[in-house]
Amino acid sequence: IQLTQSPSSLSASVGDRVTITCRASQGINSYLAWYQQKPGKAPQLLIYAASTLQSGVPSRFSGSGSGTDFTLTISSLQPEDFATYYCQQLNSYPLTFGGGTKVEIK
């Protein structure tokens, strides 16, 4: 299953609402995760099961979608949110990641 993220990069300002989309090449139910990765660091799980916030993750992050179309929303971008975001499907093997979306400072 291929996951296509868009955009591949974006520039935004602190306080902006940011939306990243992830489209699956076939239906994956709600078996989708979102990760955040900062340079030189391991990824961090933000959202699992498409819309469930991982413990300890700020509530400004939210996920939605099912089937083939999913979104990650950051309601009010904070300085520490500038990073690369990846979606991942767990519906079938092999597990796959999207290509990533780099969120940069405008």
Place this chain on the structure above:
Amino acid sequence: EVQLVESGGGLVQPGRSLRLSCAASGFNFGDYPMSWVRQVPGKGLEWVGFIRSKTHGGTTEYAASVKGRFTISRDDSKSIAYLQMNSLTTDDTAVYYCARDRTIFGVIIGYMVVWGKGTTVIVS
């Protein structure tokens, strides 16, 4: 503190083998599925594979790119997961992360909530 520490990376010639280790601490290692994910510097994440807990059979799944060459195993008595990599090619050059699943329940595996810092493998 829940922690994963990878080791064993380094420079290796094409066609040779390498074994990576992932030492776990701070949790009951044997209860959890364990995964390996790699990343070419500057590129995206690639899932390598995982091993289920012994409770769920201790079986493995792999990405097509490594199937037949890489083997994931675990030693629950030592709280270590391994990634045995054979017939390495330059395409295997990457940072390799091990990761622990979010829950011990083995129905949906791959929500990775604890990650190591990674170990670098260079095939050249």
